[in-house]
Amino acid sequence: MANVTEVRQNVSMIISRVVETREPAVILQRSKPVVYVVEASAYEELLKKVEAADRLLRVEETKNALQDLADLRKRMASKGKQQDSVPLIRDLREGKSR
The missing domain is CATH 1.20.5 (Single alpha-helices involved in coiled-coils or other helix-helix interfaces)
Known part of the structure; x- marks a missing residue:
């Protein structure tokens, strides 16, 4: 899980982690899930x-x-x-x- 501010600062790291683990990342906005980042395959x-x-x-x-x-x-x-x-x-x- 990451909030929007963390995504802005660490987008490369979040993408790398998603690709490596094949686990989705949840992006939060005001403590609520708004986006899931999933590996393409x-x-x-x-x-x-x-x-x-x-x-x-x-x-x-x-x-x-x-x-x-x-x-x-x-x-x-x-x-x-x-x-x-x-x-x-x-x-x-x-x-x-x-």
């Missing part, structure tokens, strides 16, 4: 993990949407020919199940 690794988590979330959302569609098809098929599908579609949009 650690930051890039973190970005890759975030992107992978985002892809996984999108896959799960797609699976859920496909399952909702399959459930809708089953409900519609079980009711036979339906004159008005608007209530069923409205319920699906609103997350209600029948």
Whole structure:
């Protein structure tokens, strides 16, 4: 941890320590953390993990949407020919199940 004044005076030392230890440095302003200084490869690794988590979330959302569609098809098929599908579609949009 270092405050803004220490960063101004010792920026090279702080960067060297972060690169050497691969541990982030916390920069404080008025005793509150405002910035983390991280080594470049650690930051890039973190970005890759975030992107992978985002892809996984999108896959799960797609699976859920496909399952909702399959459930809708089953409900519609079980009711036979339906004159008005608007209530069923409205319920699906609103997350209600029948």
